[in-house]
Amino acid sequence: MALLALRGIGMRYGAVQALTGIDLDVTEGEVLALCGDNGAGKSSLVKILSGAQAPSEGTLTLDGDATRFRGPQDALRRGVATIYQDLAVAPRLSIWQNVFLGSELTRPPFGLLDKRRMAEASRGYLARLAVTIADMDTPVERLSGGQRQAVAICRALRWDARIIIMDEPTAALGVKETAQVLDLIRRLHAEGRTVILVSHAMGDVVAVAQRVVVLKGGRKVADRPVQDSSGTLEAAELAQIIIRGAASGIPLDPFLKNRLI
Amino acid sequence: MTAINGGGMSGFLTRYGAAIAGLLVFAGFALASPVFLTAGNMAVVFKETAFLGILAIGFTLALTTAEIDLSVAEVASLAAVVTGALVHGGQAPWVAICAGLAVGTACGAANGIAVTVLRVPSLIATLGTAAIAKGLGFMLTQGVAFVGRWPSSFTGLARGSTMGLPNLVWWLGGVGLAAWVLVKWTRLGAHLVATGEADEAARLAGIRTLSMKRLALTLAGACAGLTAVLLASSLSSAAPGMANDHFLYAIAAVLLGMCMFEPGRPNIPGTIFAALTLKVLGNGLVLLGAEYYWQDIVLGAIILASVALSAAGMGRAPFVKKLNFRTGK
Numbered sequence: 259m260a261l262l263a264l265r266g267i268g269m270r271y272g273a274v275q276a277l278t279g280i281d282l283d284v285t286e287g288e289v290l291a292l293c294g295d296n297g298a299g300k301s302s303l304v305k306i307l308s309g310a311q312a313p314s315e316g317t318l319t320l321d322g323d324a325t326r327f328r329g330p331q332d333a334l335r336r337g338v339a340t341i342y343q344d345l346a347v348a349p350r351l352s353i354w355q356n357v358f359l360g361s362e363l364t365r366p367p368f369g370l371l372d373k374r375r376m377a378e379a380s381r382g383y384l385a386r387l388a389v390t391i392a393d394m395d396t397p398v399e400r401l402s403g404g405q406r407q408a409v410a411i412c413r414a415l416r417w418d419a420r421i422i423i424m425d426e427p428t429a430a431l432g433v434k435e436t437a438q439v440l441d442l443i444r445r446l447h448a449e450g451r452t453v454i455l456v457s458h459a460m461g462d463v464v465a466v467a468q469r470v471v472v473l474k475g476g477r478k479v480a481d482r483p484v485q486d487s488s489g490t491l492e493a494a495e496l497a498q499i500i501i502r503g504a505a506s507g508i509p510l511d512p513f514l515k516n517r518l519i
Numbered sequence: 520m521t522a523i524n525g526g527g528m529s530g531f532l533t534r535y536g537a538a539i540a541g542l543l544v545f546a547g548f549a550l551a552s553p554v555f556l557t558a559g560n561m562a563v564v565f566k567e568t569a570f571l572g573i574l575a576i577g578f579t580l581a582l583t584t585a586e587i588d589l590s591v592a593e594v595a596s597l598a599a600v601v602t603g604a605l606v607h608g609g610q611a612p613w614v615a616i617c618a619g620l621a622v623g624t625a626c627g628a629a630n631g632i633a634v635t636v637l638r639v640p641s642l643i644a645t646l647g648t649a650a651i652a653k654g655l656g657f658m659l660t661q662g663v664a665f666v667g668r669w670p671s672s673f674t675g676l677a678r679g680s681t682m683g684l685p686n687l688v689w690w691l692g693g694v695g696l697a698a699w700v701l702v703k704w705t706r707l708g709a710h711l712v713a714t715g716e717a718d719e720a721a722r723l724a725g726i727r728t729l730s731m732k733r734l735a736l737t738l739a740g741a742c743a744g745l746t747a748v749l750l751a752s753s754l755s756s757a758a759p760g761m762a763n764d765h766f767l768y769a770i771a772a773v774l775l776g777m778c779m780f781e782p783g784r785p786n787i788p789g790t791i792f793a794a795l796t797l798k799v800l801g802n803g804l805v806l807l808g809a810e811y812y813w814q815d816i817v818l819g820a821i822i823l824a825s826v827a828l829s830a831a832g833m834g835r836a837p838f839v840k841k842l843n844f845r846t847g848k
Contacts, residue, residue: 360725
């Protein structure tokens with residue numbers, strides 16, 4: 259049974275039809291990549307998955323039960339955490355403040371903040387991602403891009419999220435930091451968590467995802483495993499699907515291919 | 520960036536430089552004027568610091584959520600005349616005190632609603648509230664001051680001493696401690712800070728950011744109300760516009776406070792220490808024979824210098840971006 263299933267999801271903004279008839283099954287424990295060009299409908303779908311927006315049509319089932327998220331906080335409480343590209347962390351706040359943002363720990367008898375326990379727990383979450391940072395009081399703005407993503411993921415772990423949606427986690431990162439973030443995703447996968455990776459970076463997608471879903475013009479145009487009997491999906495082929503809406507067999511224009519990959 | 524939280528000499532200076540400058544000013548006046556360090560003069564300085572400090576703590580709380588409250592002084596003036604009118608009219612002191620606090624709190628709540636419900640930027644909304652409070656103050660009093668021999672149960676609030684310290688110092692200490700614990704040690708405070716630091720990230724993490732802004736502005740009003748009650752109690756009089764001199768001082772205290780202890784962030788200890796520094800400066804200038812207008816000139820220079828001094832930290836402070844204090848960074 260699918261952990262999260264979408265049936266006939268449509269999204270309209272006034273006269274604009276952003277999504278049409280999306281069916282999608284998210285299997286527990288997989289890394290699912292969501293691809294598509296700008297305007298393909300990725301953001302609309304992420305907003306629906308994260309609870310930020312209710313779909314105009316269609317149903318969403320979580321663990322087999324038809325459901326409706328009342329907001330991002332509701333989705334988070336039910337195990338679906340979203341890490342937004344620019345809004346993941348509060349830059350000037352410390353690591354532990356970010357990990358426990360909105361769900362701070364207190365201790366009796368006065369209900370004051372238990373800073374030590376939050377710092378220690380944050381260190382523990384980071385260790386699970388194989389990230390070591392000496393001082394949990396460090397403001398997040400002084401961390402590398404990869405470490406920042408790790409802090410954002412720790413907040414999802416703090417909620418014990420089963421599904422972690424990552425919106426373009428490597429978009430602003432360098433080569434080394436991108437590798438670090440891909441490693442974070444592999445570790446989440448190894449923990450048995452489900453990751454939905456929204457990304458433009460086709461190399462990243464084929465490196466960590468087990469399955470790729472491609473949107474074009476608000477419709478799902480491809481849904482296939484990265485690894486199948488015919489071998490591994492290549493980044494070039496994925497680029498072709500994203501651009502043309504299907505793998506046509508006609509090789510991509512070499513100029514485009516070089517620009518894209 | 521490294522200069523802000525960095526270690527070594529430059530880190531130390533960014534954190535404590537302004538506070539040390541404050542101590543130097545203090546030492547300078549102590550040497551230059553024989554009157555400065557006398558118990559009588561110190562009592563004056565501390566009393567003045569208490570009014571300013573409590574008012575500026577409210578301002579600091581609002582700024583913690585990245586909202587600015589330009590109405591604190593006018594609201595305090597209005598609350599003071601309401602309190603004064605009631606005491607003067609023979610009402611029981613507790614009624615007058617509650618009324619003063621209620622007027623301040625209500626004005627703060629009105630600011631909160633204007634900002635979070637009507638979506639008027641706080642810079643404009645609080646300017647509007649300030650004008651309304653000013654007008655109401657004159658309407659209630661017809662421009663006349665209430666002066667009289669008020670019951671000692673009322674004037675005792677701010678006059679006199681307890682355990683060797685002036686009552687006003689206790690008030691400032693109490694309000695300062697409460698505000699510091701709130702901001703630094705409670706979940707509510709963490710949410711206030713998160714709201715000011717990263718509005719959208721905080722909202723996505725489930726923090727009710729609009730409620731936090733409303734709360735902070737309401738608390739700023741409550742602090743103004745308390746300042747008003749203490750002013751009326753201390754002076755045994757109330758007049759429209761009586762707290763207005765504290766307006767620029769309060770802004771300067773908060774901004775100078777942002778250069779202390781936690782550079783670039785509104786913080787309670789910084790605000791209190793800055794309030795003391797400013798009042799020492801004002802008092803010392805008078806003692807040295809400087810004309811009254813020099814206080815305004817020095818105050819203006821301090822406001823400019825504080826923002827420039829902690830520019831690296833302030834440039835990244837969310838409210839600075841909002842107000843466009845620094846452009847082109």
